[in-house]
Amino acid sequence: MTAQRTSTALVTGASSGIGKGIARQLAAYGANLILVARSEGKLRALADELSRQHGVRADVIAADLSHPEAGQRLEDEVGARGLQVDLLVNNAGFGGFSEFFQQDPNEINEMIAVNVTILTDLTRRFLPPMLERGRGRVLNVASTAGFIPGPLMAVYYATKAYVLSFSEAVNEELRGTGLSVTALCPGPVDTGFQDVATLNESRLMSGLTRLAVLDVETVARIGVDAMLRGQGVAVAGVANRMQVSAFRMLPRAVAARIIAGVQARREA
Known part of the structure; x- marks a missing residue:
């Protein structure tokens, strides 16, 4: 499948980072866009940029994806505008750095809502019409x-x-239908994510780990190309693929101990 001017891609978390990079990649391929995030101003600036550069239609829907009714509201708004979603990009997400027992319960619930619940909900809403x-x-x-x-x-x-x-x-369930679901798995990416997640307090973003850091454009290109090919899983970057392979060979308890050391707070 290719991204064409007859295709419309809905991208969540499109106002910054990987989502913004994916929107740019899709626009360059000629896909029309539905850009979704909380920040309407940033979305409109991106929509204007991509429409001007690539001649695509770029709709903006400002939404708080942590809200329980976000999926229904987004589906209704897409329908009210007479749009159909051919490419769904569930990118919105965020992290937090702390011991679990010290993490704010509201932050935990919002993280699950944005990283898991809305992704599942939107896939269930927009996949059947694709089929x-x-x-x-x-x-x-x-x-x-x-x-x-x-x-x-x-x-x-x-x-x-x-x-x-x-x-x-779900990708396996779709075998033989001509549709696919791709999981893009980047490692550290040079975005504002680290600041939001307070990862700068961690050893993770220092030393050898920096060698695995990729830029947004590279990760976005890998993700979009994998999606259009129908690839099931795309681990971005040679170093990250090597790390994933190594960790898969270790007992889970050993892997957890290693990550605990890697992510430990830096000494003052």
């Missing part, structure tokens, strides 16, 4: 974190494990 039309793709942004337990980011790693498992399972 009826006989064409479509879903790209779920997971993480290399989805392959391992993550002490000091326990909930974030667990949500990404869900995204990876869910994507692989």
Whole structure:
């Protein structure tokens, strides 16, 4: 499948980071866009930029995806505008760095809502119409974190494990339909994510780990190309693929101990 001017892609978390990069990649391929995030101003600026550069239609829907009714509201708004979703990109997500027992309960619930609940809800809402039309793709942004337990980011790693498992399972269910679900698994990416997740307090973003850091454009290109090919899982970057392979060979308890050390707070 290719992204064409007859295709419309809905991208969540499109106002910054990987989501913004994916929107740019899709626009360059000629797909029309439905850009979704909380920040309407940033979305409109991006929509204007991409429409001007690539001649695509770019709709903006400002939405708080942590709200329980977000999926229904988004589906209704897409329908009210006479749009159909051919490419669904579930990118919205965030993390938090702390011991689980010290993490704010409201932050935990919001993280699960954005990283897991809305991703599942939107896939369930927009996948059946794709099946009826006989064409479509879903790209779920997971993480290399989805392959391992993550002490000091326990909930974030667990949500990404869900995204990876869910994507692989539904992709297999779609075998033979012409549709697919792709799980994009980047490692560290040079975005504002680290600041939001307070990862700068961690050893994770220093030393050898920096070698695995990729830029947004590279990760976005890998994800979009994998989605259009119908690839099930795309781990971005050679270093990240090597790390995932190594961790898969270790007992889970050993992997957890290693990650705990890697993510430990830096000494003052």
